[in-house]
Amino acid sequence: MSDKLPDFIDPLLFAERRTVLSGALEIAALERLSDLVLVKDGDVEIEAQFGKEGKRAVISGTIKATLELACQSCLQALSWPIDLKFKLGVVSSLQEAEQLEIDCEPLLFDGEKVSLNALIEDEILLALPDYPRHEYDCILQRSSKDADFDDESQTKTHNPFSVLAKLKKTGE
Ligand SMILES: [Zn+2]
Known part of the structure; x- marks a missing residue:
């Protein structure tokens, strides 16, 4: 089951509704990521579950994709599988962010709607290595x-x- 994903999300509302999002984002639609990959065709599979832990709205989910990065040694394509889990706690201030559990990253939410693309893209960029390289001596x-x-x-x-x-x- 994959419905069309919304462009923007309201994390508090979605948490109240226990919304589950599942679907694919085009790599080409993720601008910052597009700059880093050699092949812009293809999708990023995501699943995101909104809910509450106590009073706190949380989003947990998974991101899967295979990206074609440029190897920083030989500059040739390097297939980089992404299969990551994330958990975000919705906070309204940095003080609140400090109270989060260690396995939970803060999502600063000021009432404006959040771009789903940007949120997912942030998670992927955090997971990518600074200097991706082939495992073997490619040069x-x-x-x-x-x-x-x-x-x-x-x-x-x-x-x-x-x-x-x-x-x-x-x-x-
Ligand atoms: Zn290489």
Whole structure:
């Protein structure tokens, strides 16, 4: 079930109504995030549950996406899966924010409606690394791509031997 997500939310009203939002946001609609990704097609899947803990309005939810970031070593595409949970406590002042539980981030709410896009985008940006990089030594691999192919075919031809070796061992 995914309905069209609202552009703006009233967190206090939604909390009273125990609203659940579920759906997809286009990456292209998230401006700051768009600047960071190589591929702007695609969606961010979100789910957000509004409710109350005591008197406090809280929003908890999940964000899922696969972003194509630019590797900061080789500048090539780097697939970066996002699968994060967030929990926000709606507060009206910094003093109030300090009273929040440790697992709860403050959402400062001054009565103006909150942009859902901006809220989700903030959470994603917080979760992204400052310097995303390939896990392997990508610069080295790029300069020796041909060598990689040789390595691969070698591994393949080695496989039957390792199977034989295994059989021999169990036969003993
Ligand atoms: Zn790289």
